[in-house]
Amino acid sequence: MTFKTRRTLWKCLWTFILLIFFVISVYPVVWMFFGSLKDTNEFYTNIWGFSTNPSWSNYAKAWNNAALGEKLINNIIVTVGSLLVLIPVNSFASYAIARLKFKGKRWIYMYLLLGIMIPTGVLGIPTFTVALNMGLNNSHLGLILVYAAQSIAMGVFIMRSFFVTLPKALEEAAIVDGCTRFGSFVKIILPLAKAGVVTQVIFNGLTIWNEYFMANIMITSQHLQTLPLAIANFTGQHTTDYPVLFAALSIATLPVIVIYVICQKSFIEGVAAGAVKG
Amino acid sequence: MRIGKRKIDTFPYLMCLPAIILFTIFIILPFFDGLYMSFFKWDGFSEPEFIGLRNYSNSIHDSLFWLSMKHTFIYAILVTVIKNVLAFLLAYILVRKVPFQTLFRTGIYLPVTLSYVVIGVLWSWVYNPTFGLINSFLTMIGKEEWILGWLSDPDIALYSVVVVDVWKWLGYHMVLYLAGMQAISKDYYEAASIDGANGFKQLIHITIPQLNSTIVVNVLMSLTGAFASNYDIVNVMTGGGPANSTEVSLTYIVSNAFRYSNMGKANAMSMILFAFVFVFGFIQLRIMSREDGYDV
Amino acid sequence: MRKSLVIAIISIICILFASCSKEESASTSQTATAEKEKIVILGPACTLAEEQAAWDQVIASFTAETGIEVEQQRQGTWDDTLQRLQTRRISGEQVDLIVVGMGTVSASLAPAGQVMDLTELMRPLYDRFPEGVLDSCTLGGHLWVIPYQDASGTSCFYNPDLFEQYGLSVPTTLAEWIDVAEVFSANGIIPFMIQGGDNWAWAMPFFDTYGQATGGESVERVEEWLSGERSFNDPEVYEAMNALKALFDNGILTSESFATDEDAMLANFVQGRTAMIFGGTWIYASLKSMNPGFEIRATEFPVLIEGAEPVHAFATGDGALAIPSWISDDNLENVMRFVEYILRPENAKAIICANAGGNPIFEVVNGAIGESDVVTEFLNEVSVPHSVTYLDWIWPTQINDAICSVMSQVVGGRMSAEDAASYVQDQLDTLVSQEDYVYAWWDSWSEEDWQEVTPATIPDVTAWEV
Structure with missing residues (x-):
């Protein structure tokens, strides 16, 4: 077997493996979308196939019944707001921990890492109590701060691992250029850790976008509800209206997929640009 | 060491301060609240009653709690190993030029975006004995004897849930590995090729060592995820059944808190779980991040 | 100078906290006056x-x-x-x-x-x-x-077309049911399904069989049991559990039921894959909304215990x-x-x-x-005239979970009724000793x-x- 045929064989094998993973990953999303176009009867009788009589009425129903437009805006406010808080907060701390020498650094890092090990879901009610005492219940700001806080442990950990891989001489070079330390961090170091930032955006953004538990505890006003709260409307005590639920979920998932596709591009470019010879 | 009169450099502390403040207020305070309440008998509503360590002794004598801990460990180890190996392999393939590279990268990520409600319906139907895809497939290829009670057999159900968890998060870990691999300088590989190192040797001597920090991130994320945030996936798939065979710590703790209205015991069990994760998390961190050049 | 940027960010966070708490306290006092x-x-x-x-x-x-x-x-x-x-x-x-x-x-x-x-x-x-x-x-x-x-209550629903097609009449006793199930199974139709994929659903058929075993006195028995006046290790409990196991042993209840949740059960029913299902009466509305033209009939859960009368759960x-x-x-x-x-x-x-x-x-x-x-x-x-209230409204949630958990094992032949009852009894004893559980609070x-x-x-x- 020549080198070339072996290579081609390998390539076929890879493509085949990828194809399998691709199908089992993509089909569910397509299935959800198909489901949203079926009526209830077809949903239960034609389970795996494409809708024979696709109808968009479920979307209209979902949109109107749960006032999804308003909730979508709320969800964007909360998600973007949380990212705007958590990205700088995590980046600052992880930069200091990764690249600066100071007393107590080790303890600060260990302290923040504790967050990875605390099952936050169980502490929903105490978290609510804290927010309540600060007057932050039933507000988007409260949710934003809680989400940002919950991201800190993992975020600092991830960002730190990106910062430590950068060459040690970077700051010195920047200071020679006449930047202050904060300036060199913002202008030189942070752009190089763009991949870390994007990692946080896609992970935390997604978690926050779909977060239900804390939102349900903290939000009491109808007009402040986020998308997952509205989507829970379709889950009844005994029965769930799946086609409408799936329509609502398709609406909720679409922006996430679009953002990932956009991020993915800049992510990979960002990483390539940040690949400094060490 | 010079201590003398040197002014303390506040810059690093200022950089850490916002994170410390937020973290202390919204994570550590509630955590201590939980710790405090673990010494009380409390149904969530009426006046808490101090009972000392009784919640802890009740938890320790609760065989279901230990069963759920055992499942959590099996779950965590399986999920961590499978996710990382598969994600690494997929990234290893996708980092080079393959047809439809972007399409594959995007497609495999899609399950990450799916809501748990959809995952619950979808996968319990995929596993369904009458119209499920798996059994139809096995029947089609004539392997009826491989058909198992995917979600109904207490010996198998936990593994079926693990498969769903791996499926859901595979894309995410793959993306992290991809990012890490992209960042490895091409020079290493060129130099290795000149030295005559083949693909496998390059993998062992260049790719894996260079990916050390990425591997640490991925392993830690999947491990702690399995301990501290697998509630949703287990809940939508089996709710802990059949016969408690998929009961993990979190589902059991949440049941105690909100179904059995026993917040005190739930908090005590959370603290025990935390202690375990704490020990394991730090051992893992110490082993895996000894050598990244920066002293922590 | 850049240092001030950091300070600025921190102060912004602090101001946000402060301003927000003010705003909120104002709104709470408003609700107080409007109360x-x-x-x-x-x-x-x-x-x-x-x-x-x-x-x-x-x-x-x-x-x-x-x-x-x-x-x-x-x-x-x-x-x-x-x-x-x-x-x-x-x-x-x-x-x-x-x-x-x-x-x-x-x-x-x-x-x-x-x-x-x-x-x-x-x-x-x-x-x-x-x-x-x-x-x-x-x-x-x-x-x-x-x-x-x-x-709502518990009930069986069946597909009259399928019964007609095979010339069968709806069973009311175990013996009749065995014959009916044989015909359906031979024709590739699942004779009967419950939603065993939902853990909580396993107690529901037990409500019916325990009602049969106690002659409609199941509520009183459970009250006595929870008050400590009797044990769950009781022949009537075994009888009720084994009656359900008999469904499985005789091919009426098949292994499919164990992994079928409510939605999947309904899907099987409207697809004509199963002739008869058992569940809460709320599924009737779901079935009707799926396909208004589909024929559905209700029947009583057949009598599985010799000489017993049918008993169901029903409650407002x-x-x-x-x-x-x-x-x-x-x-x-x-x-x-x-x-x-x-x-x-x-x-x-x-x-x-x-x-x-x-x-x-x-x-x-x-x-x-x-x-x-x-x-x-x-x-x-x-x-309704044959019904008593839901037992899971009488016994505590922990006990309900324990019963559901052992029921699936008893029916599947993984546990004997005696062991199952002991397990449930242990759970109750633990509740009493550890959490001071009292039935008649x-x-x-x-x-x-x-x-x-x-x-x-x-x-x-x-x-x-x-």
Whole structure:
């Protein structure tokens, strides 16, 4: 077997493996979308196939019944707001921990890492109590701060691992250029850790976008509800209206997929640009 | 060491301060609240009653709690190993030029975006004995004897849930590995090729060592995820059944808190779980991040 | 200079905190002043837009008539209501009515003294309900909730076309059922299904067989058991468990049922893959909405124990209204006025029918009934007279979970009925020893405990009646 045929064989094998993973990953999303176009009867009788009589009425129903437009805006406010808080907060701390020498650094890092090990879901009610005492219940700001806080442990950990891989001489070079330390961090170091930032955006953004538990505890006003709260409307005590639920979920998932596709591009470019010879 | 009169450099502390403040207020305070309440008998509503360590002794004598801990460990180890190996392999393939590279990268990520409600319906139907895809497939290829009670057999159900968890998060870990691999300088590989190192040797001597920090991130994320945030996936798939065979710590703790209205015991069990994760998390961190050049 | 940037960011965070707390405290004081003329309803979201519309409409006319505002805080699922109530308890925000199930009230809210004893409050309105409807909403002789949704029970549903096609008649005993199952199985049809994929559903068939084994005395037996007067290691318990195991052993209940949840069971039924299913009567509305043309009939769960009579579970209060015990005394009159208003036949009919998707099966509030059909007639006339209340509203949630967990193992042949009963008994013993569980908590309450849940004054409801 020549080198070339072996290579081609390998390539076929890879493509085949990828194809399998691709199908089992993509089909569910397509299935959800198909489901949203079926009526209830077809949903239960034609389970795996494409809708024979696709109808968009479920979307209209979902949109109107749960006032999804308003909730979508709320969800964007909360998600973007949380990212705007958590990205700088995590980046600052992880930069200091990764690249600066100071007393107590080790303890600060260990302290923040504790967050990875605390099952936050169980502490929903105490978290609510804290927010309540600060007057932050039933507000988007409260949710934003809680989400940002919950991201800190993992975020600092991830960002730190990106910062430590950068060459040690970077700051010195920047200071020679006449930047202050904060300036060199913002202008030189942070752009190089763009991949870390994007990692946080896609992970935390997604978690926050779909977060239900804390939102349900903290939000009491109808007009402040986020998308997952509205989507829970379709889950009844005994029965769930799946086609409408799936329509609502398709609406909720679409922006996430679009953002990932956009991020993915800049992510990979960002990483390539940040690949400094060490 | 010079201590003398040197002014303390506040810059690093200022950089850490916002994170410390937020973290202390919204994570550590509630955590201590939980710790405090673990010494009380409390149904969530009426006046808490101090009972000392009784919640802890009740938890320790609760065989279901230990069963759920055992499942959590099996779950965590399986999920961590499978996710990382598969994600690494997929990234290893996708980092080079393959047809439809972007399409594959995007497609495999899609399950990450799916809501748990959809995952619950979808996968319990995929596993369904009458119209499920798996059994139809096995029947089609004539392997009826491989058909198992995917979600109904207490010996198998936990593994079926693990498969769903791996499926859901595979894309995410793959993306992290991809990012890490992209960042490895091409020079290493060129130099290795000149030295005559083949693909496998390059993998062992260049790719894996260079990916050390990425591997640490991925392993830690999947491990702690399995301990501290697998509630949703287990809940939508089996709710802990059949016969408690998929009961993990979190589902059991949440049941105690909100179904059995026993917040005190739930908090005590959370603290025990935390202690375990704490020990394991730090051992893992110490082993895996000894050598990244920066002293922590 | 750049250092100041960091300081600026920190101060922004601090200012955000400070400003927000100010804003919030202002709004809480507003609600405090408005409290008197406002009622707040806390509950899960309405699944059907029609139901929400019906509430909105009834509330609008109530406000027009009385000037009392009603705020609906309906959000999330039924399972989350307890958590949301907890947060209100902590924050002290106003809640006057809770949409909740009697199961939750009897398992946690009532024993914790969180809901008002409605016995005297509601007495003038008892005639708004058909005879016996309030029984399952009563615990220890006190009324705790106002049923305000279709009632439910356990029942079998079957596909009459399939029975006709194979010339079979609907079984009423185990022997008949075995013959029927043989024919269906031979033709590739699953004879019978339960929703064993849902853990909680495993107790439901036990309600029926334990009722059969005890001659309809299952509730009394469970009460005695929970009070420590008898053990769960009891021949009647074994008999009830083994009766279900016999279904599996005789090929009536097949392995498919173990991994089939409610949705999958319904899917199997409407696809004609299974001839007969067992579940809560609420699935009837789901089945009808899936395919209105599909023929469905109800039948009683066959008698599996020699010489027994059929017994089913049935109860009102699955969806109900409760009043928190911490409600302000001043507002109680407004709340009762609202309760009186929504219990008027035309209003009850509008909301309860909309909730049931048009036609409730049972009449829970006078006048709140739609059109009947052959299935609802059967359920009302044959099933209900053979019914006792849900046992899971009597035994604690832990016990229910334990029974569900062992039932699937007994039926599947992984555990003997004796071992299963011992396991459940152990769970109860643990509850008693570790958590001081008492069944008849209402007997152990002190005078002060009762004071907490008893209204100081009883508003005169009759004054507003039309």
